[in-house]
Amino acid sequence: MTQTRYSRSRSSDTEKENTGGGGGAAMRVIVPLQGVVQGRGGLVLGSIIPCALFYFLQFYLKRHRNDLDDQNNSNSPGQNSTTGSASSGKLAELPALTRNLSRGLPSPRSPRGPVSVSGRVSGIVKGADSPYYVGLRRVKEDPYDELSNPNGIIQLGLAENKLSLDLVKHWLAENAEQVILRNGKELSISRIATYLPFDGLMEFKVAVAGFMSQVTAKAVSFDPSQVVLTAGATPAIEILSFCLADVGNAFLVPTPCYPGYDRDVKWRTGVEIIHVPCRSADDFNLSIAALDQAFNQAKKRGLKVRGIIISNPSNPVGNLLSRDTLYSLLDFAREKNIHIVSNEILAGSTHGNEEFVSIAEIMDLDDVDRKRVHLVYGLSKDLSLPGFRVGVIYSHNEEVLAAAKKLTRFSTISSPTQCLLISMLSDAKFVQTFITINRERLQRTYALFVAGLKKLGIKCIKSSGGFYCWADMSGLIRSYSEKGELELWDKLLNIAKVNVTPGSCCHCIEPGWFRFCFATLTEKDIPIVIDRIQKVSETCKLN
Amino acid sequence: MAIEIEQPRVGLSKVAVSKTHGEDSPYFAGWKAYDENPYHETSNQSGVIQMGLAENQVSFDLLEKYLEEHSEASSWGKGAPGFRENALFQDYHGLKSFRQAMANFMEQIRGGRAKFDPDRIVLTAGATAANELLTFILADPGDALLIPTPYYPGFDRDLRWRTGVNIVPILCDSSNNFQITPEAMEAAYQSAESMNLKVRGILITNPSNPLGATIQRSVLELILDFAVNKNIHLVSDEIYSGSTFSSSEFISIAEILETRGYKDAERVHIVYSLSKDLGLPGFRVGTIYSYNDQVVTTARRMSSFTLISSQTQHLLACMLSNKEFSENYIKTNRERLSKRYDMIIKGLKKAGIECLKGNAGLFCWMNLSPLLEKPTRESELALWKVILNEVKLNISPGSSCHCSEPGWFRVCFANMSEQTLEIALERIHKFMEQRKRN
Numbered sequence: 001m002t003q004t005r006y007s008r009s010r011s012s013d014t015e016k017e018n019t020g021g022g023g024g025a026a027m028r029v030i031v032p033l034q035g036v037v038q039g040r041g042g043l044v045l046g047s048i049i050p051c052a053l054f055y056f057l058q059f060y061l062k063r064h065r066n067d068l069d070d071q072n073n074s075n076s077p078g079q080n081s082t083t084g085s086a087s088s089g090k091l092a093e094l095p096a097l098t099r100n101l102s103r104g105l106p107s108p109r110s111p112r113g114p115v116s117v118s119g120r121v122s123g124i125v126k127g128a129d130s131p132y133y134v135g136l137r138r139v140k141e142d143p144y145d146e147l148s149n150p151n152g153i154i155q156l157g158l159a160e161n162k163l164s165l166d167l168v169k170h171w172l173a174e175n176a177e178q179v180i181l182r183n184g185k186e187l188s189i190s191r192i193a194t195y196l197p198f199d200g201l202m203e204f205k206v207a208v209a210g211f212m213s214q215v216t217a218k219a220v221s222f223d224p225s226q227v228v229l230t231a232g233a234t235p236a237i238e239i240l241s242f243c244l245a246d247v248g249n250a251f252l253v254p255t256p257c258y259p260g261y262d263r264d265v266k267w268r269t270g271v272e273i274i275h276v277p278c279r280s281a282d283d284f285n286l287s288i289a290a291l292d293q294a295f296n297q298a299k300k301r302g303l304k305v306r307g308i309i310i311s312n313p314s315n316p317v318g319n320l321l322s323r324d325t326l327y328s329l330l331d332f333a334r335e336k337n338i339h340i341v342s343n344e345i346l347a348g349s350t351h352g353n354e355e356f357v358s359i360a361e362i363m364d365l366d367d368v369d370r371k372r373v374h375l376v377y378g379l380s381k382d383l384s385l386p387g388f389r390v391g392v393i394y395s396h397n398e399e400v401l402a403a404a405k406k407l408t409r410f411s412t413i414s415s416p417t418q419c420l421l422i423s424m425l426s427d428a429k430f431v432q433t434f435i436t437i438n439r440e441r442l443q444r445t446y447a448l449f450v451a452g453l454k455k456l457g458i459k460c461i462k463s464s465g466g467f468y469c470w471a472d473m474s475g476l477i478r479s480y481s482e483k484g485e486l487e488l489w490d491k492l493l494n495i496a497k498v499n500v501t502p503g504s505c506c507h508c509i510e511p512g513w514f515r516f517c518f519a520t521l522t523e524k525d526i527p528i529v530i531d532r533i534q535k536v537s538e539t540c541k542l543n
Numbered sequence: 544m545a546i547e548i549e550q551p552r553v554g555l556s557k558v559a560v561s562k563t564h565g566e567d568s569p570y571f572a573g574w575k576a577y578d579e580n581p582y583h584e585t586s587n588q589s590g591v592i593q594m595g596l597a598e599n600q601v602s603f604d605l606l607e608k609y610l611e612e613h614s615e616a617s618s619w620g621k622g623a624p625g626f627r628e629n630a631l632f633q634d635y636h637g638l639k640s641f642r643q644a645m646a647n648f649m650e651q652i653r654g655g656r657a658k659f660d661p662d663r664i665v666l667t668a669g670a671t672a673a674n675e676l677l678t679f680i681l682a683d684p685g686d687a688l689l690i691p692t693p694y695y696p697g698f699d700r701d702l703r704w705r706t707g708v709n710i711v712p713i714l715c716d717s718s719n720n721f722q723i724t725p726e727a728m729e730a731a732y733q734s735a736e737s738m739n740l741k742v743r744g745i746l747i748t749n750p751s752n753p754l755g756a757t758i759q760r761s762v763l764e765l766i767l768d769f770a771v772n773k774n775i776h777l778v779s780d781e782i783y784s785g786s787t788f789s790s791s792e793f794i795s796i797a798e799i800l801e802t803r804g805y806k807d808a809e810r811v812h813i814v815y816s817l818s819k820d821l822g823l824p825g826f827r828v829g830t831i832y833s834y835n836d837q838v839v840t841t842a843r844r845m846s847s848f849t850l851i852s853s854q855t856q857h858l859l860a861c862m863l864s865n866k867e868f869s870e871n872y873i874k875t876n877r878e879r880l881s882k883r884y885d886m887i888i889k890g891l892k893k894a895g896i897e898c899l900k901g902n903a904g905l906f907c908w909m910n911l912s913p914l915l916e917k918p919t920r921e922s923e924l925a926l927w928k929v930i931l932n933e934v935k936l937n938i939s940p941g942s943s944c945h946c947s948e949p950g951w952f953r954v955c956f957a958n959m960s961e962q963t964l965e966i967a968l969e970r971i972h973k974f975m976e977q978r979k980r981n
Contacts, residue, residue, distance in 0.1 A: 115774050115810040117837060118683045118743075160631055169626045176618035189606050194598060195824045231668050231827075232633075235848045242705055243559040247684075263847070268679055268705070306554075337553055372553045380633070387632040387853030389668075403559035407705070410672045414852035415825035416617070 120268060131489055132157070132259055135499040144497075146524070154521075154529055157499040159315065159467050161349065161384045161519040163445060164438040168384060171430055175423060192415040199408040200229030204418040207425035208392060212377060214431050215348035220360045226394055228404045229418075233345050233378035233391040235411035237264040237309075240374055240393060243403045244339045245271045245306040251341075252276050252294055252308045254286050256470075256506035256513065258315045258343075265309065274298055274305065277509035280472070283461055284317045286310065288328045295336060307339030307372075308332075312359070313346040316506050316515035317470045318463025320350070323357050330362065333372055340373045348382030348435055349519075351442035352464030363396060370396035379421070381467070383434070388417045442467070442519060445526070449518040452530035456537050467519035474512025476540035485511040488540065495539075496532040558705060568696060573927075573937040582935070584962065592967045595937040597752065597905045598958035599786065599822035601879040602872065606822070609868050616861035625857075632853040635846050637666040641856040644863035645830055649815060651869055652785045657797035663832055665842040666856070670782050670816035670829040672849040674701045674746075677812055677831055680841050681776045682708045682743035687735045688778075689713050689745040691723045693944035693951070695752045702746070711735040711742070714947050717910075720899060721754055723747070723762055728769045744776030744810075745769065750783040750793065750903035753944050753953035755884075757787060757903050760794045767799055767807065776810045785820030785873055787903040788881035800834070808834035817859070819905060820876070826855050880905070880957060883964070887956045890968035894975040905957040909938075912950025914978065923949040934974045936967055 135157045144152035200208075202224065209222035230236045245251065247270035253261055255275045265273055276294045278284040291308065298305050308329070312321045321329070333340045342359040350356045363370050375394040380386035390413055393404050425431060450460050450469055458476075460469040477484035482504045489502040492514075503513035521529065573595050582590035610617060619626045632638065642661035649659050667673040682688060684707030690698060691713040702708060713731040715721040728745070735742045747766060749758045758766075770777040779796040787793040800808050813832040818824035828851055833839045863869055887907055888898055899908040915922040920942045927940040930952075941951035956964055 115776055115835075116743075117835075117841070118680055118686075120679055120683075120841070162627075162631070165627050165630060168630065172618070172626055189603050189610065190600065192825050193603065193606070193823050194600070195596070231848075231850055231852075238848055243556055246556045246558070249556075263844075268845070268848075270684075306556075339553055385630050387630050389633075389850050389852050397553075399555055399559065403555065410668070410675055410701075410705075411849045412668050412827045414668070414827045414855040416858060417852040417854050420854065 130259075130505060131486060131502050132505045135489075135493055135501070138493060139499045142497075151497065153493065153497045153499055154525065154532070155499050156516045156518070156520065156529070157501045158520065159381065159517050160386065161381060161438070161442070161467055163384075163441040163519055164434060165384050167430075167434050167437060168424075171424060171427070172420075176420060192419055196412075196415055196418075198412045199405040200227070200413060201415075201418050201422070203422050204413075205229060207422045208379075208390070210428075211379075211383075211425045211431060212347075212392070212394070214428070214435060215382060216356070216358045216361070220358055220364060222360065222394060226396060226401060228393040228395075228401060228408060229413055230391040230393060230408055231389040231411040231413050232386075233343070233376055233380060234260065234264055235408075236376045236378065236391040236393045237261070237341070237343065238267075238269065239404050239407045239411070240341050240376065240400075241265045241269045241271050242407065243400050244341070244374075245269070247271065249304045249306045250274050250298055252291055252298075252305055254278050254291075254308075254310060254314075256284065256316055256503055256508035256515075258311060259501070259505045259507075261309065271306075272303065274303070275507050275509075277507075278317075280461075280510055280513075283319070284314075284470070285319055286321065286325055286329070288325075288332050291329075291332055305336070305338055307341055309341045309343065311343040311345075313344075313350060313356070313463075313465030315346065315466060316468050316501065316503075317461050318466040318468050319461070320352075320354050320356055320464045321359075323362075326357060326359055326362050330369055330373070334369055338372070341376060342373065343376045345376065345378045346381050346466045347377070349438070349442060349467065350465035351439050351446055352462070354464040356465065360394065372397070374400060382438075385421075388421070389413060390417070390421065445518050445521060445523070448523065448526050449516070449521070449529075452526055453516075453533070456530065456534055458533075458537070467517045469516045469518060471514050471516060472512060473514050473537075474510070476537055477512050478540075481511050485513075488512075488536075489514070491536045491540070492533065496536040498529055498532055561704070568699075568943050571696075573931055573939070576931055577937045580935075582963065582966075584960070588966075589935065591931070591935045591937050592963060592970075593937050593958065594955045594967060595939045595953075596958050597819065597955050598824060599819055599876075599880070599905050600959070601883060601957050602822055602876045605868075605872050605875060606862075609862055609865070613861060613865070616858045619857070629853045629857050633850065635843050635850060637664070637851070638853065638856040638860055640864065641860035642666070644860045645815075647866075648863045648869055649784075649832070651873055652790075652820070653793070653795050653798065654790050657795055657801055659797070659832060663834065663839055665831040665833070665839060665846055666851050667829040667831065667846050668827040668849040668851055669824070670780065670814050670818060671697065671701050672846075673814045673816070673829040673831045674698070674778075674780065675704075675706065676842055676845050676849065677778055677814065677838075678702045678706045678708050679845065680838055681778070681812075682706065683741075684708065685740070686743045687711045687738075687740035689728065689731045689735065689742060691715050691727070691747060691751075693721070693753055693941055693946035695748060696939070696943045696945075698746075708743075709735075709740055711738075711740065712945055712947075713745070716948050717899075717951075720756070721751075721908075723758070723766060725765050725769060728766070732773060742773065742775055744778055746778040746780065748780040748783075749796070750781075750787055752783065752904060753906060753939065753941075754899055754908045755901035755904035755906050755953075756899065756908075757793050760799070763794060763796060763799050767796070767803075767811070770810055771807045774810075776812065778812050778814060780814040782814065782816045782819050783904045784815070785876065786880055786905060788877055788884060789902065790873075790877065792902050797832075805834065810835070812838060821872075826859070827851060828855065828859065883956045883961075886961070886964060887954070887968065890964075891954075891971065894968070894972040895979075896971070896975065899951075906953050906955040909952045909954050910950060911952055912948070915950050918949050920949050926950075927952070930974070934970050936970060 139153045139155045142152045144154040205224040205227040209224040209227055212222045213220060230239060250272040251265060253273050253275055255277050261273060265271055274294050276290050278286060295305050329340060344358055347356060347358060359373055360375055363373055377392040379390040395401055453460060453471055458471050458473055460471045473488060477488045485502050485504055492498050492500055501515040577591045577593045580590045582592040642664045645664055646659040646661040667676055687709040688702060690710050692715055703710060711731050711734055713723060713727045715723055715727060732742055750756060767777060781795055784793055784795060796811055800811060811834050816829040831842050891898060897910045901907050911926060914926060923940050923942055930936055930938060939953040
C-alpha cells in the first residue's frame with residue numbers, strides 16, 4: 001500500500017515526461033528481476049513474476065487514469081475569491097504543485113520521497129485553473145476603479161450585491177459598538193467570549209427565523225428551534241450532504257447550477273453529483289421528466305440517488321420555481337423516497353413580478369413529507385454580508401437537525417457577529433426598509449443591464465431573482481462548443497476587460513451562455529460595461 | 544378516524560447516525576449534570592461546580608479594558624469606514640492584517656524564539672475545525688493517526704467522525720510522568736500495522752491536555768526523528784502555548800525546526816487558537832500553520848467550510864497588533880494562571896491528593912488511584928459518579944481521555960472565580976475527610 005501511494009506521486013512526474021512512461025518503468029523493473037530469477041527454476045518464475053508485475057502495473061495504471069478523469073471532471077471550488085495574491089512570493093501556487101512532487105524525488109533529505117498527503121489534495125489541482133478562478137485572479141491583479149484604474153477589469157463574475165450596503169453601513173455606524181459589547185449595560189465580554197452552543201445562540205436563531213419570515217413576505221413562519229446556524233451557506237450544504245448521503249451515493253442537480261456545488265457537495269464527502277440538464281427551449285426550467293430519466297439511468301449504473309438539490313431563485317439563471325413545480329418535485333421525491341435540499345439563499349433578492357414561493361410554504365401544508373425537505377439559507381446575498389459568515393439549515397427532520405447540530409462545531413458563527421446581527425435583524429423597521437429598497441435597486445439595475453445587452457443583440461432569460469443575467473451569446477462564438485465559448489470568455493476578459501462566468505463553469509449543456517452579475521455595478525458603470533462588451537461583440541460578428 | 548399510512552422512512556447517512564461523535568461518553572455526560580443543576584455563587588450554592596470545562600476566564604478584565612479604550616476595533620470607527628470592504632470580504636486567505644497579528648502573537652508567546660510567516664497561516668473557525676481539516680488533508684479514510692494518551696476526549700470526534708480516520712494510541716503512563724517514549728511510539732506504529740492501518744501522522748498536544756505539562760525538548764526531538772524515520776506527518780497542537788506559567792518552559796516544535804535549519808519541516812504542522820490563551824472560545828478563531836506549501840494551499844481552500852467572520856478578524860487584528868496590549872496580556876495571564884495552579888495544588892495537597900507536576904494549561908492532572916476499590920476503569924467511573932452526584936463537582940475521568948492507568952482525573956481551575964475554587968476545594972477536603980473516617 002505504501003509503495004502504491006509513493007508511486008502515485010511519482011507517476012505524475014513520469015506522466016509528464018512521456019505518455020508511454022508506464023511501460024518504460026515496468027521494463028526497468030522486470031528485466032533485472034528476470035536475470036535474478038533465471039538462476040534457479042528460472043523459466044517458471046521468470047515468466048510468472050513478470051506477468052504478475054505486468055498485471056499489477058496495468059491495474060495500477062488503470063486506477064491512476066481514473067484519478068485523472070476525476071480531476072478533469074471536478075470543477076472549480078466556486079464562490080470564494082482568488083488564489084494568487086500577495087502571498088505569491090513565498091508559496092508555490094498551483095502550477096508549482098507538480099514541481100514540488102518531482103522535486104521530492106531525488107532529494108537527499110527524504111530518501112523515500114516527500115511525505116504524502118491524502119487523495120483529497122489532488123481533487124483541487126485542476127479546479128484552480130478553471131475560468132472561474134482565473135477570472136477572479138485577474139480582477140484582483142487589475143481591478144477597475146473609476147478614477148485610479150479606468151482601464152482595469154470590471155468584475156461581473158462574483159455574486160456580490162453592493163447596491164444596498166450603504167443601508168447596512170448606516171445602521172452599523174449608529175449601533176455597532178453599543179450592541180456588541182454593552183447591550184445597553186456595562187461593557188462585558190463574558191457574554192460573547194465563552195463557549196456558546198455551536199449551532200448558534202437561541203436569540204440569534206429567533207432573529208434569523210424572523211428575518212426569513214420577512215423575506216418571504218410573512219408567507220411562512222419559521223420555527224427557531226428548527227434552525228441550525230453555520231458559518232456560511234457553504235458548510236450548510238456540505239453538512240447536509242454528509243447527513244443525507246453516504247460515500248458513493250449521489251444527488252441530482254439540475255444544471256446550469258452554482259459552480260461551488262462541486263466543492264460543497266462532493267469534495268470531502270465522497271458523494272457524487274448527477275447533473276440534470278435544463279434546456280433553453282424550456283427557458284432552463286426544471287423538468288420532472290428529466291429528473292426521472294436521470295434517476296433511472298443512475299439506478300442502472302448502480303448509483304444510489306439520495307436527494308435532489310435545487311436552487312430557488314436559481315443561480316445562474318434566476319428562475320423561480322412555481323408552486324406547481326414544487327408540488328411535482330415533492331411527488332417525485334416521495335415516489336423515489338429521496339430528500340429535497342432547497343437552496344433559497346437569494347429569496348430576499350427577488351426583483352421581478354413573479355411570486356416567490358418557498359418550499360417551506362409547501363411544507364406548512366403537507367405534513368407527511370416534512371421529513372424529506374431541507375432548506376438552506378444565509379445572509380451573504382440578501383443582506384450583503386458574505387464576510388460575516390452566516391448560513392442556515394432549516395428542517396423538520398429531527399434526526400437531520402440532531403446530526404447537523406453536532407456537525408456545526410466545525411463551522412460555528414463567531415459570537416460578536418451573532419450579537420451584532422441579533423440587534424440588526426431584530427430591528428424590524430430596518431429590515432423592512434432594507435428588503436424593499438434593495439429589491440427596487442436590484443430591479444432597476446437588472447432592467448438597465450438587460451436593456452444594455454439587448455441593444456447589442458444579446459438576449460437574456462427573463463430572471464425574477466438574484467444578481468445575474470443569464471445571457472445567450474452563442475451567436476458570437478466561432479465554434480458551437482465549449483472551446484468556442486471559452487475563446488469568447490477569454491476575449492471578454494482580456495480585450496473587453498470584463499470578467500464574466502462562462503456557462504461551462506455552471507455545467508450548462510448548451511455552449512455560449514454566460515452569467516453576468518450586475519449587482520456589483522452602479523448605474524454609471526453599466527454604459528461602460530456595455531460599451532466594452534460591444535467592442536468584442538462587434539469583432540465577433542465580423543468573423 | 545384517519546387511516547395511518549406507513550410512509551417509508553427517508554434514510555440518513557451512516558455519518559449522521561454514527562456514534563463516532565462520541566457525545567455519549569462520561570466526559571459529556573458530566574456536562575449534562577452541570578447544565579441541569581449549575582452552581583451559582585448566590586442563587587444556587589449547592590449546585591454542581593463545573594470543573595470539566597477548560598475555559599480561561601481569569602483575564603477577561605484585560606480584554607474589556609482594551610475594548611473600552613479602542614472602540615474602532617468593534618465598530619470600524621466613526622462613520623464605519625472600511626465596513627464595506629469588511630462586510631464583503633470572504634477571501635479564504637483571511638485578512639492580511641489579522642494573519643500578521645496572529646503571527647506576531649505566536650512569536651511573542653514563544654519569546655521570539657521562533658519566527659512565523661503570515662502567509663503560512665490558514666484561518667479556521669476554531670482549533671476543532673483546524674484539527675479536522677488537517678486530518679482530511681493528511682490522511683485518507685481508513686488510515687491512522689498516532690496520538691499519545693491520555694488525550695483530549697474531543698479528538699475522537701474531531702479527527703475521526705467525518706474523516707473516517709482511525710486513532711491508534713501511544714500509551715504513556717505515570718512511571719515516567721506520562722512522557723512519550725520512542726518505544727511507545729514504535730509499539731503504536733506496529734500495532735497500527737498489525738491492524739493493516741496505514742499510519743499517516745503523529746499528533747501531539749504541547750502543552751498537553753489533560754496533563755497540564757509541556758513536552759521536554761529532548762522528547763520533541765525524538766518525536767520529530769520518529770516522524771522523519773517513518774516518513775509521516777507531525778501535527779503539534781499548541782493551543783495552550785500562551786498558558787504556560789513561565790515563558791521559558793514552553794518549547795515549540797517551531798524552535799526545534801529552527802535549530803535544525805528547517806530540514807524535514809514539510810511534514811510539520813502547528814495548530815493554534817485563541818480559545819484558551821485569550822479566553823475567547825466564542826469567537827471561533829483557529830489557525831493551521833504549515834511548513835508544507837501543498838498543505839497550506841489545500842487547507843486554505845478547504846477553510847471555505849470554516850471561515851472566521853471578517854468582523855471578528857478585524858476586531859482581533861486591531862487588538863493583537865497593539866503590542867502594549869498583547870505583551871501585557873501574555874505576561875499577566877501567565878501570572879494569574881500560575882497563581883490559580885498553586886492555589887489548587889495546595890488545596891488538593893491539604894486534602895491528601897497528589898497531582899502530576901504541571902507547568903501549563905487550565906487544569907491539573909489529579910491522582911485518585913489510592914481511592915479506587917480496584918485498579919479498573921469501572922472503579923474509576925464509580926468514583927467519578929460519586930464525585931459528580933455527592934460532592935457535586937464535574938471533573939473529567941481519565942478513561943474518557945483514554946488514560947491506560949485508572950484513577951487519574953482532569954480538574955479545570957480557570958473557568959471560575961477564586962471564591963468558587965475555594966468552595967470546590969472545601970468540598971473535596973470534606974469528601975476526603977469522610978472517606979478517611981469510613
